[in-house]
Amino acid sequence: MKDVFKAALLLIVLLGSLGVRAQWSAPYANSWIKYGKPYVKIGVAKKGLHRIPFSALPKNLPVGSPEKLQLWRRGRQVSIISTDHQEIVFYGLPNDGASDSLLYRPATARMNPYFSMYSDEGAYFLTAGDVAGSRASMVNQPIDAQLPPLASHNEHFIKLFQEDYSLSTKTPVRPHFFNSFFELGASRTSEPYKEGTDLILDFKLEHYVETGQKPTVKLLLHGRSNNSRKIQVYIGKNKGSLRLVKALDNTDFAGVECTFEMEVGDVDAEKSGILLVKSVSGERSEGFSVAYFSVRYPQSFQMGKLAMKEFALGATTEKWSRASVEGLSSKFMTLDVSDADNPIVLKATGESLMIPRKANQKQLILATSETTDVVPAKISAIDFEPHDPKAGNYIIITTDELRDGAAAFAEYRSSPAGGSFKPLIVNIRDIYDQFNYGEPSPVGIKRFMSYMLSDSKDKYLFLIGKSITQNEKMVRELPGEVPTIGYPGSDILLVEGIAGAPVNAPAIPVGRLSANTNQQIMDYLEKVKAYESNQSGEYAWRKKVLHLSGGKTTSEILQLKNHLRGLEPYVMNGLLRGKVTHYVKQQPMEETESVNITKEVNEGVGLITLFGHGAAVIVDPNIGYAREAARGYNNVNKYPVMFFLGCGVGNVFGNRFNVNPPNPKSADRIPLSLDWLLAPGRGAIAVVAGSYESFANTGINHLEALYQHALANPTSADLSIGKIHWLVSNEILEKFKDKHHIAHVHQSLLQGDPALKLITVDRPDYAIGSEEGITLLSGAADQPIGEADSLRVSLALSNFGRFVKEQQVQVKVTSAGKNGTQAKTMDVTAFPSEKVLKVAFRLDKEVQTIRAEIDPERAINELSRNNNVAELDIEWDLVKDKPAFSNANNKDNIPPIIEVKVNGRRLKQGEPVLPEPEISIAVSDNRLLYTDTTLVDLFIKRCAGDDCDFERITYAGGKLTMSETGSKELALNYPSDLAPGEYEIMVNAKDPSGNAVVQQYRMPFKVEEPGKMQYELVLSPNPATSYLRFEVKTGGLPVKSLRYVIHDQRGNEISDKTFTVPDNSSVLEWYWQRGAAASGLYIYKIFLIGEEEKILGTKSGVVSFP
Missing domain, CATH: 2.60.120 (Jelly Rolls)
Incomplete structure (x- = not known):
């Protein structure tokens, strides 16, 4: 008996699953539409009768033959009550959320039939057909007095x-x-x-x-x-x-x-x-x-004071029922709305009503005296355009507001540089209208994608737009959204189990760009173009991988570190033959630990993987936001792919889209992962992260499969990131059937263009550096080159591309000088990353140039040939006393020096200054400097502490200016508009060789109103030895000059000096040297002088020189 019960239960579950899956296949949800016909969409917010005058309808809908007007709801024609009197009257319902059940597992798990997850508004479509439209039938049965009235209805x-x-x-x-x-x-x-x-x-x-x-x-x-x-x-x-x-x-x-x-x-x-x-x-x-x-x-039949009431009748075998409704009058219309799409008008006589019955069926009767006029805002013309599944293989779903940015993306993807795709841009509202009967819901996207994959699954889906699915923050009707499914959000579920794909598995690759503006789309598109065309001109950075592991306890730190260590062979011994740098959290603690990866990111890394605890706005180890000024990220054209294994790092569905929040702790601050993706000219090119919880075991299984496919499997390594993500998802689901792995796949969110190639090093790229590629060596160690009887040339060779095992690489070395030319050619077996080759030459002090060329016959198909040649010019007077010489001897390794002043003086921490202070920056270097605005960045933070972010002061406004004050010096000036408050200034600078200042300048300060500033003198030291230091706080007085006079104790004048005071100076500082003055007491007096030599204030006192 138990086996029979189990079998029956399994059958019910299977049939329920098949029923839901059948909802995604033919006949498709757009099968009711007659393309080429005009349609009008009507929004209905409440149950009851609704009215639209013909004059309120859009002009595209012909009303000359009102009998041909047809009304549709959820793919079924609705019987219109009336088209008389130049108006349409129909019975309408709000959205009950019935299609939400398709997103539940099982569908019967939707237990609340009175709650709609996404939308409250019912959608109806009016059109002019070729034949007469359906009309509500009317029953005008005379009252049968012999038939006893119904005693009650089921309230x-x-x-x-x-x-x-x-x-x-x-x-x-x-x-x-x-x-x-x-x-x-x-x-x-x-x-x-x-x-x-x-x-x-x-x-x-x-x-x-x-x-x-x-x-x-x-x-x-x-x-x-x-x-x-x-x-x-x-x-x-x-x-x-x-x-x-x-x-x-x-x-x-x-x-x-x-x-x-x-x-x-x-x-x-x-x-x-x-x-x-x-x-x-x-x-x-x-x-x-x-x-x-x-x-x-x-309940008894009575209207009371209600304008509308429903009466539910129990099943019967009778053909007619009579109801006597107290309060029913001629102002009421009564209808049988048991079938809401086919209402029947019932003519009442006074308070009595004859109701035709359907055998053994319950029926619902509506009495109403009100008719709702549909407002113009809920009436809109719809021009349905058919979608051809063969028309596109790169499908973009977006909103009206983001159409321009999406169009630019489509234009690029259709070009040869972008892959020669066939892009198709689809408006999310059109998807709702055609594939979910006008009701906003992710169900529409899934139905649409099932239809679009009916011919082929070799396609991509790119979602451009935000989605808010954290239930407490959701907005009804999903305005401006491209929805995901559920919370935790899952874009994979939008294409899961359709077009023949197994349950839980995505049918095609899908990616998302949670952009809010067209500019954000354009910024990201520029990054994609730069990445795919390698605008950096280099390939070596793509072979560098950065691993970061966190943890809260010693054992957890060790566990996560070892998990990532286990992935290193895929990088170092796989197709990439790359290099891994691993940062490990140092302190076992609950708090996050900040890690500085700015140098690595700015120099370029192809892949960053972080395995640790996290949230939408922070990760551990904490790498910060890409646009966080204090971090100094500036990796233009060198954008890594990022993989995060940490709880909620990929959660972009919590209504957090503020790029410039008032403080870093704002509830609407953009998620960290999204900031890395959207940051213009810096940050990441793609991000893969979980939208909610991450578990170590499932996460590492996912990462291992990803590394295998992306870095070690030659059949998948050249695929796009979307297809690799798709392969990994399917592989995980084939190997593991537990709920944690299934959820990990569903919630693994790809942020970015799914058609993007992950790491495009599909060919070798042999290189020799221009600075350290050729080194001239003497014949013996520590022997000066000038005393050697033979010379050796050391060649530092690199492979910035793919390692092709057993490939032979020809290297030609030529020395040229007054005595002619020597040339040697050698064959070198291919190497994964680096190789040093040494070549011996006879001593010839007339050699002027040594030239090395890789693959001189151009027999190898490389990523780039721009780095195959290097030359070393030799000046014997310069090199003869050195044991080794290369162009690196002349390399610039010295960083510049900066000096920052506010109103002409170096600030002290927390020092007050007058409003609208002038900020000046001096930059000096050991090499030539030019007015290049990319060399110096000025940031201002308009608060104390961490309650707000630094804001970059741009040169575009014209207030921040840069000029050359010498061949090796730059000066920047910024007349600010800072009002009273607390601030912090930060300055970053680098020289043309890329050497950054040893330490960025940061200084907190205050801007105070002149009347609130202190007026005081600080004198030190006292007793003094050889000098005096004066510091006068002007208290905001408009001082133009300052005079100080010093007398000895007998009244003899020792010093009397006056100096001009820079405008807006709040602190004046100077020194007086004692010189030959004798020991004893000295009297000083200070005069603050304003316009027209007016004395604004004085300070005096006595100082002792022992």
């Missing part, structure tokens, strides 16, 4: 709760595990009720009729903590008369339904009562919530 009272979400992530009490598809009856609910807190629900059975039929109560409850519980449901007249009706077993966050019949004693004489719900678990974090409760009970 259905519903109370919904939508204050919270059953799978909320806004508190620490949340499920231990999240899938991206909806499950466990996920729904909006009440706020959670904690252990010991009773949920009390009042109800009243209005106009109750005693029929012998017991009222039925139904509740949908949700657990809200990670534990098992008993949920007890009581009913009674009041708290003192409760009876226990159900004790429900419930676990974790699952939904559970409760249905029971009400007894006579459960309500008072007024037919009022209460429901009391409480949880019994004993857990401290225990909680539960309610999604809805409803009561069905027999």
Whole structure:
């Protein structure tokens, strides 16, 4: 018997799965559309009759033959009530979210039929057909007085709760595990009720009729903590008369339904009562919530003061029923809306109504005296354009607002440089209209993609636009969004299990650019162009890989480090033959540890993999944001691919899109991963990261498969990042069937263009450096070259591209001088990365040039030939005393020096200055400097501490200027507009060789109003020895000059000097040297002098010289 039950249950599950999968295949959701016909979309926000005058319809819809007007909803034609009087009247419904069930697993897990996940607005489409449209039939049956009137109808009272979400992530009490598809009856609910807190629900059975039929109560409850519980449901007249009706077993966050019949004693004489719900678990974090409760009970037929009411009739075998509705009058229209798409108008006589019955079927009758006029904003012309599955293999889904940026991307991808794809740009609203009957939902994207893959699966999907799926932050109707599925968000689920793909597996590669503006799209497109055309002109950086591992405990740090160490052979011994640099967290602690990878990133790395704890706005080790000024990232044209294994690093679905938040802790600050992707001229080219939780074992399995396909497997290494991501997803799903691996695949988000080639080193690239590639050596160690009887030439060869095993590489070395030319040619076996080749020559002090050339016959197909030749010019007077010589001897390794002043002086930490201070920067170097604005960056932070970010001061505005003050000196000037407040200044500088200053300049300071600044003198030292240091804080006085006078104790004048004060100076500083003055006491007096020699203030005192 148990086996039979198990088999039956398995069959139900399989049939349910097949039913959902069938929803994605033919007939497709656009099969109802007659292309070429004009359509008008109508939005309906409430249940009932709706009216649209012909004059309110768009001009594209002909209304000359109103009988041909057709109304459609969810692919079915709707019977219009009337097209008389130059207007359309129809019965309409809001969106009940029925298609949401396609996103639940199983579909029956959508337990709340009264909640729509994405949209409240019903969508109807009006068109002019070739034949007459469907019209509501009318029944005008005379009242049969012999037929007894119905005693009651089944009133259905519903109370919904939508204050919270059953799978909320806004508190620490949340499920231990999240899938991206909806499950466990996920729904909006009440706020959670904690252990010991009773949920009390009042109800009243209005106009109750005693029929012998017991009222039925139904509740949908949700657990809200990670534990098992008993949920007890009581009913009674009041708290003192409760009876226990159900004790429900419930676990974790699952939904559970409760249905029971009400007894006579459960309500008072007024037919009022209460429901009391409480949880019994004993857990401290225990909680539960309610999604809805409803009561069905027999109620008399009466309108009361209502303008609209529904009457639910039970099933019968009779052909007719008569209803007598108190309060029904000629101002009401009555309809049978049992089939909402085919209402039947029922003509009433007074308060009586004859209703034709359908055998053994329940029926719903509507009486209404109101008709809603559809507002113009909910009426729009629609011009359906058919989509040809063969028309595109690079599909972009975006919004109206981002169309221009998407078009630029499509133009590039259609060009030979971009891969000669056939791009197709599709508006998300068009997808909703054609493939989800006008209702906003990711269901539309999945249906559309199933249709577009009906001919071939060799395609890409690129989603350009944001998606907000954190339930508490979602916006109804999804304005300006390109939605993902679920929270944690999953773009893979948009193409999962369609077009023949297995359940859980993506059918095609999919990537997302969560851009908010066209400029962000253009900035990213420029990075893609630079990456794919290698505008850096170099390839060596792409073979460098950066590993970063974190951890909170010693054992965890070791575990994560070893996981990444296990991947190193794929880099060093695979096709790339690259180099790995590994940063390991040093301190076992809960807090993140900052790591400085600016040098490596700016020099160029092809791949960055970080394995550690994380969140949307931080990772551990903490590498910071790409646009974080203090980090100094500036990797123009050298953009890495980034892989993050850390919880929520790829979560771009939490409504965080502010690139310039008021402070770094703002709730809307852009996610770190998205900042790295969108940052113009820096950051990453693509990011792969999980949208929610990451687990070490599943993560490392995913990473190992990715490294294998991207770096070691010759059949997949040359594929795009999207196809590699697709291959890895399918491979993981084939090997592992547990929920953690499935969720990891679903939630592994590819941010960036899926058609992007991952690391384009598909050919070798042999190179010899121009500076250190050729080194001249004496015949013996430590012997000067000038004393040697033979010479050796050392060649430092590199391979910046792919390693082709056993390939023979020819190298030709030529020495030329006054005595002629010597040439030697050697064959070198291919090498993965670096090789040193030494060649001996006879001594000839007349040699002037040594030239080395790789592959002089051009027999090898390389990535670049621009680095195959190097020359070394020899000046014997310069080299004769050295044991070795190369062009590196002349290499510039010395960084520049910067000096920063505010209002003409070097600031002290926290020093106050006057409003609108002038900032000047002096840069000096050991080599020539030119007015190149890329050499110096000035940043201002408009707060103290870490409550805001640095802002870069641009040269574009014209206020920040740069000039040459000497052949090796630059001067920058910035007359600021800084108002009173706290600030911090930061300056970065480098020389033309790329040497950055040893330490960036950072200094916090204050801007104060003149009236609030201190007026004081600081004199030091006292007693003094050989000098005095004066520091005067002017207190904001408009000082133009300063005079100081010093007398000895006998009144003899020792010094009297005056100097001009720079404008806006708040602090004046100078020194007085004692010179030959005798020991003793000295009197000083200081005069602050303003316009027209007016004395603004004085300071005086005595100082001792022992």
